[in-house]
Amino acid sequence: MSRSAGPGSNSPAGRPEQSAARVRKPAPPKPLAKDALRVVALGGIGEIGRNMTVYEFDGRLLIVDCGVLFPEDGQPGVDLILPDLRLVEDRIDDIDAVVITHGHEDHIGALPWLLRLRPDLPVLGARFSLALIAAKCREHRLTPTLQVVTEGERRKAGPFDLRFYAVNHSIPDALAVSIRTPAGTVLHTGDIKLDQLPLDGRLTDLGGFARLGDKGVDLFLVDSTNAEVPGFVAPEREIGPVMDSFIAKATQRVIVASFASHVHRVQQMLDSAYRHGRKVAFVGRSMVRNMQIAQELGLLTVPDGLVRSLDKVLELPPDQVMLVSTGSQGEPLSALSRMSRGEHRQVNLTAGDTVILASSMIPGNETSVFTIINELAKIGVTVVHQGVAKVHVSGHASAGELLYLYNAVKPRNVIPVHGEWRHLRAQAKLAIATGVPEDRVILAPNGTVVDLVRGRASVVGHVEVGMVYVDGNAVGDVGDNTLSDRLVLGEGGFISITVAIDSHTGRAIASPTISGRGFSDDPKALHAVVPLVEAELSRTEADGVTDPHRVAQAVRRVVGRWVGDTYRRRPMIVPTVLAV
């Protein structure tokens, strides 16, 4: 397998290895028994994001979800993280279908890279999920084979008997899927909560889960995001009146930000705008696109004339204006962020305007979100956010709701998914508390191979999975070395020392060129380095050293020691020695 797939090359196939090749080759799992169902998560376990689970029976594969993970502080410059696709790449033609539980990025974001491996892969999902996938694929110049499914429906995909269940989440049309094979029945929830008063009346099908449970669920893969959180998530409909109370008070423009796929949250904003005689403009590419789709699918109800173009809405008096915007996570390029810095081409916020952040703060985004809030407060904008008013509820079941699920499903084996370790552990506790035997609750991080044989699930091996980084338009070439270098450079910058030596004598030609970037604003900071290096060079010359690498090592050593002693800093030391 090529390790040199060049940047910009269009085949993603070769790439994932590059970043994962550093991982030691694991023992291959034992071959799959005829009567066994195999489950391998390529992402989503031990992390929140890039959810992707591979099921295998009788030589055939079924994939559930194919999402991306967003990078953290330790992964600077990375745009996206993909699941490691090698496992399926080698068996791409054994895949009978890809089932998508819902349309969030952490469940659909990596599909384009999977589809490049085999563009005709059948992708099954609900209407809204598929509409979002179609839009995403257009951007990637892909035309996927999409097959709409709905709750209550059965489908056969190779040896896999699928049934879909309505699930309530923070996006419409979410589904859970049961997977029946001769080896047993799996229930895979996808993202789920149990809002008992959902705005669209579409309840999580607890009854369906219970009926399936009565027949027997051998393996339960369940959303762990809020397993740590006691109690129950408040109904989405409680957010509307809170937002409305601020919108009613507002005397000037109102900007409400939320996730661009949260149709029910946006519906409540529209209802409020209508009630208070405000016209609405959608701001932000994904918001405009998704709400267009939601309206076409009848998931969003928009009174005639309520929603207009931004230009049109901005012509109205401030107290008739509402903008529904993206940027709730503080993305620096988002419309909201530009508004907060006074850099938005059309919207110039002023004291007295109101901004409502009807959204959570995804861990890691707090600083950027608070930066926006402070910029807005500085202008004199009234800012309402989760920290001061109940303008957000989570889309994931808390512990109390999860107990309802266990008691309905009565699973024989459980694999906690969709969570970091703290969430998986909390999920395991809940499973055990409801009577699942401790040895049937399997914490199976990405790459763990779990086989279900005669009603019992157990770990049988591991496949190698790595982090596959997307940076710019290249995939997989950014790995641990690059990231650790970026971390060093980001903390301390670098000092470069360039010297030319006579290749025969090792004598320095002209005096060394020293430059630092990200080290100091003091123009004289590195003045002491030149004589230091010159002294070292005469030493190496005296020792008859002509090998540029050895000279470079000597220079690195002496400059590194100097900067440590003088500044107590650790910039990267970059010597370049030309032998001419």
Added chain:
Amino acid sequence: MSRSAGPGSNSPAGRPEQSAARVRKPAPPKPLAKDALRVVALGGIGEIGRNMTVYEFDGRLLIVDCGVLFPEDGQPGVDLILPDLRLVEDRIDDIDAVVITHGHEDHIGALPWLLRLRPDLPVLGARFSLALIAAKCREHRLTPTLQVVTEGERRKAGPFDLRFYAVNHSIPDALAVSIRTPAGTVLHTGDIKLDQLPLDGRLTDLGGFARLGDKGVDLFLVDSTNAEVPGFVAPEREIGPVMDSFIAKATQRVIVASFASHVHRVQQMLDSAYRHGRKVAFVGRSMVRNMQIAQELGLLTVPDGLVRSLDKVLELPPDQVMLVSTGSQGEPLSALSRMSRGEHRQVNLTAGDTVILASSMIPGNETSVFTIINELAKIGVTVVHQGVAKVHVSGHASAGELLYLYNAVKPRNVIPVHGEWRHLRAQAKLAIATGVPEDRVILAPNGTVVDLVRGRASVVGHVEVGMVYVDGNAVGDVGDNTLSDRLVLGEGGFISITVAIDSHTGRAIASPTISGRGFSDDPKALHAVVPLVEAELSRTEADGVTDPHRVAQAVRRVVGRWVGDTYRRRPMIVPTVLAV
């Protein structure tokens, strides 16, 4: 004023200018009228940290607090941020006293740099605050002039009549101070909350504030940290039983982490340990040091034999062990962080141990705290944190408590302090709601000069204040250029191109040396650059270009364009051209 104070030099005097010199010189404030009191905050307004306020009357100065600010994502590699001391530096002998409200780093951390300007400055504060200052100064080899004051006490410092008031906060011995001059009376709260059931019975002196208010408070500087948060902070004593319930359940070792100065939180841990027959070891330098001090001052009650050395405690059976540790903010070098990674020399955590994080998550620290929590969960340690149980309460008054303060103090003018813009705005709203005229609520960011004349406070000018960065052992040499370079390098690394040209002909000598750091793990990633640069060099040679700078520009341009087109990335391009 020297702009070249070398690194490591011991006089901080020259330094602050360096980082601030980039700021345009502001109009100096008009000279202070004879009957006026002047107030200038050098830090703490528009940010949480480096609190420092300078009061001036009749040519004399009084300073309240002198803290540090901790850096954010936008300030990579910075260790600390100091207040810009230039204003007082030029008038160091006019200072009559430095009053310290309490011993937190954001109120005392910058004292060593102030004391280097004048080591004999009288520093007034309560016993515990001064004990922490003394310890800090020892580390800086300073022996400050410390004067203990207590609540209820009056002091004269030059023209400033001081009176101290007991204040409840998340550290013992916190004080508010009233400052009386012929120009009027100021009440400066420092950090404050109104726990009505404080563990030490030391209530915030609301009665004293009310009596002062009856006499007339002309200017009120009040803690804004939680002004956004509705309601009241729960009593500290409610934390004890929650921690105790987990400690009671624990069958193995218990590690509790909190801020090293939170004596009352630690007292509740000790009580719980005692109740359940566990022995305690303090872990972490500041925890050991502060609890030693607290015990000596009678602020911490330790039953005989309860607290032992770590070695001794680790000899006991696990169910008799409790460690009280630092590291609650996820500091990667802290004992707790090392334990979570299995890298602690003495403590090897195992499944079934319990870790309680009895602390807040300071915004910006969430990722590192959750990293620790997940590492612990992976091991199988039971982790209890603020997100899942009530093991922390804030040390700052919420809106409800602040209303009590306004109604007691009845201030004529208000300056919200100790907060980011969102907090200052919320504070202003509360002041106005209680009857302070809107034009008497002054949002005065750092450097704003406010004069109090005949009972009315107003902005009269600004003094230049900059960010003064401490990185390693140098102060002020790291500025905006360095930080923006670090941000670029941290995101995309760099590509360096080194070429030697003939100084007469401009012809390249040997082929260019290309190297990238933080750019790609792919060894072939930059192979295309060599011919690219060679082609450019023959162009420049053909054009008769011999100026190394112009050659470097040409190389930067062509490589920059190539990397943008090929990778859609923006590494720093670092050409070095030697003319030999």
